[in-house]
Amino acid sequence: MKCSVCGQRAQVEVRRRNQAFCAEHYRDWFVGEVRRNLRRHRMIRPGDRVLAAVSGGKDSLVLWDTLTRLGYEVTGFHINLGIGDYSRRALETTRAFAAERGLELVVVDVRESFGLTIPQLAWATGRAACSGCGLTKRYLMNRVAQDEGFNVVATGHNLDDEAATLLGNVSHWQTDALVRQGPMLEGREGLARRVKPLYSLTEREVAAYAFLAGIKYQHEECPHAAGAKSLLYKEVLGRMETRMPGTKQVFLEQYLKKIKPVLKSGLPETEVELKRCERCGQITTGRVCAHCKLWERAYTRAKKRGLLPEDASFDPRPVVKRV
Numbered sequence: 001m002k003c004s005v006c007g008q009r010a011q012v013e014v015r016r017r018n019q020a021f022c023a024e025h026y027r028d029w030f031v032g033e034v035r036r037n038l039r040r041h042r043m044i045r046p047g048d049r050v051l052a053a054v055s056g057g058k059d060s061l062v063l064w065d066t067l068t069r070l071g072y073e074v075t076g077f078h079i080n081l082g083i084g085d086y087s088r089r090a091l092e093t094t095r096a097f098a099a100e101r102g103l104e105l106v107v108v109d110v111r112e113s114f115g116l117t118i119p120q121l122a123w124a125t126g127r128a129a130c131s132g133c134g135l136t137k138r139y140l141m142n143r144v145a146q147d148e149g150f151n152v153v154a155t156g157h158n159l160d161d162e163a164a165t166l167l168g169n170v171s172h173w174q175t176d177a178l179v180r181q182g183p184m185l186e187g188r189e190g191l192a193r194r195v196k197p198l199y200s201l202t203e204r205e206v207a208a209y210a211f212l213a214g215i216k217y218q219h220e221e222c223p224h225a226a227g228a229k230s231l232l233y234k235e236v237l238g239r240m241e242t243r244m245p246g247t248k249q250v251f252l253e254q255y256l257k258k259i260k261p262v263l264k265s266g267l268p269e270t271e272v273e274l275k276r277c278e279r280c281g282q283i284t285t286g287r288v289c290a291h292c293k294l295w296e297r298a299y300t301r302a303k304k305r306g307l308l309p310e311d312a313s314f315d316p317r318p319v320v321k322r323v
């Protein structure tokens with residue numbers, strides 16, 4: 001197989017595009033795709049201040065790498081979830097990446113900020129670790145962006161993530177989630193713009209880029225991920241992709257282009273009134289936001305079970321550290 005650009009021996013095949021590349025031209029192709037996504041959806045605009053949420057895994061480190069290569073000044077944001085050795089290694093990997101490249105990184109430790117780790121939060125609330133974890137991560141991304149003066153939050157979601165989310169939303173006809181799903185969610189007062197510059201690139205393509213760009217990332221998955229529904233959706237889509245290359249891309253892109261606009265215009269306008277949470281001051285639809293509610297509940301249970309002292313009270317202000 002030969003490189004579609006220079007004719008030298010190819011190292012990576014992109015089957016869904018019927019193209020193959022040598023190492024150098026693969027990196028160019030990949031960064032070019034990211035640039036195209038940024039432009040097509042006007043994800044980053046002049047004067048924006050961008051925070052990249054980095055877990056230490058390949059997607060978010062590749063995200064940070066490509067945005068930096070494209071000339072954007074992007075600060076990294078890592079959340080230490082307190083999931084044993086997995087979180088310790090995630091922080092180490094992220095720090096090493098930032099230090100090697102002289103990039104600015106801010107870190108929030110969930111336990112230091114809120115008093116419990118994610119596994120302790122799960123235990124206290126009796127809910128799966130991933131649900132409290134997802135809520136806390138989303139809260140922190142938006143809140144830290146606000147507090148630290150960033151108006152855009154970039155995440156490393158790739159095509160496999162987005163196609164799997166779409167399949168999950170379609171399987172249950174979750175129309176609210178369906179109309180919100182997309183590579184860019186516009187910001188507003190109190191809410192940072194959310195962008196996913198890697199949304200059109202498959203997990204395999206991201207991994208190939210990480211390898212060829214010499215990025216050292218954390219390979220292990222979160223121990224709580226086993227059995228997650230998203231993995232089943234990915235497996236199903238993966239099997240379809242093997243038989244019919246391009247399935248994931250068509251499934252997602254055609255949804256965004258053809259179906260989402262129709263769905264949006266057909267659904268009743270649900271402009272909900274946004275208020276400020278009475279506990280933390282963040283934007284919410286209720287009196288108290290979902291994050292504060294969850295943590296308040298966790299505190300009550302954790303005190304009963306002796307995990308927290310009787311006089312402990314939940315403080316929603318995150319402790320932000322620059323490293």
Ligand code: AMP
Nearest residue numbers: 053054055059060077078079155156157
């Ligand atoms: P996940 O929900 O784990 O698939 O992660 C989706 C995206 O969320 C990643 O690509 C990151 O951009 C971000 N993310 C996940 N975990 C963390 C973390 N611990 N700290 C900062 N960002 C994260």
Ligand code: FES
Nearest residue numbers: 129130133222224
């Ligand atoms: Fe959140 Fe696994 S429970 S990353």
Ligand code: ZN
Nearest residue numbers: 003006022025
């Ligand atoms: Zn080439």
Ligand code: ZN
Nearest residue numbers: 277280289292
């Ligand atoms: Zn709140």
